[in-house]
Amino acid sequence: MESANELYDYSPITERSPISWPGDARVAVYVGLNIEHFLIDRPSTSIWPGTAELVPDALNYGWRDYGPRVGVWRVLESLDRHGVRASVLLNSDVVHHYPQIIKAGLERDWAWLAHGRTNSILHTGMTRDEERAVLTEVVETIAEATGRRPRGWMGPGLTETFDTPALLAELGLTYVLDWTNDDQPYPLNVPGMISVPYTVELNDLGLFGKGTTGPEFVRIVQDQYEQLRADSRDSGRVMALALHPFVIGQAFRAKYLDQALAYLAAQPDVWLTTSDEIAEHYRNTMPQRT
Template structure:
């Protein structure tokens, strides 16, 4: 019997009642890096390290903090990913493709997965009428495809925002999953033909963790704790560990060693599948959805 949630996008599915989910090679935990590559508008309040100047125009304090990520921080982050053989799942504002072509080139050379992350993180993806949204989404998808040579398969809205029509419109454009609904440790089907939800996280997320005063060593311990618990849970079916990174946060010089330690730990685990969100969605579709399992 299908259990409703009050949300027409998905049904209630307790993880204890699902068929066991398997990952390639017998892995227990699928690990992907959600690397946020974002463009922010000068003079528009957005993610801030200090709200006291956020409404000023210009706001050098906060805009400069954000801008550090694409100028400096991302290159440290890329170096760490390279050292440990990890490909990013790049959560790409389409405007970033215009402003930071060197980052796009670096990602293409490394075969990153490219996800649509709205136009800019200065504007939430909300308040759009259906036809207006169709036009906006088509423009986002087309720009990312032109810049990277690959149409995005996944979506995460700026600030994890959607409208009620977003998943269906994305499916029309050829996308197959969203990350916005951070309510599970496994992928699941949405009530939109062809669309999945793939786990993302606002908890194992550098922006949220460090803004709460977490230190570098504590960050490494949190990553280890997340993996250890998910590995234990995976006795009844594979789990997903998503690690969400923002280069203007994790790319700060004094945090670089702790990202490196966390990635080294994950890369050394024999039960981990180092992968991308695209590959997680594809594997789930082939082994669960196409096999007709009820989840």
């Protein structure tokens, strides 16, 4: 028997109250920057599956490890150049392993979202009490390191349990990114919780993994913005750009990220912001469930 989806209701985008962004912007744009830690003895995101089950897997682990060692610093320069504050999807283990990245983000006032402990372990297979303990540890670790409790959540691999949103609400979080099914925020059937758009389509990991070239990536970013702006005649839209430093931070892709960010930053109808600010504005201006 099929389980009913009790987390959120069906709501066609054509039948909602209009959203107005600050400054009469048409499209709210944020960069979701995945800052992750991977375990050396666990299979995870791989560029070549042939060695993925080996311990150690030098090929794939090294590819991922390029991100915190090199890629993130190249991406950081591009974000700085175009005045973009990242919305950082942060594995809490990063706090222990890469403190220099935390320091750089604090200097730039990045928004910090909880992204589980490590992207080598999916957020699943726990009892409610076990999950509460894990989420509490993740949130408290990030809060202590950044001086700010995270407001948003995205699970490793966009994973949740049926209890996750309610447990996050207990911890004071207000939104999740895992349900990539909309171009606008919307309320969940969990008091105080909303969904904010994220993307597995406009995502460097998926795009470049399918053979997309740098110029094609820039064109895709432009096409996404142009269509969302056209859609926003009566109500604002959200555009998420999902980035991974071990992918977009590769040297031969750097200039294409720069071109994409330059394009977005130059659009007169864009609100270049963070997922935190999108969620806060939506919660403050739209009717919410209580």
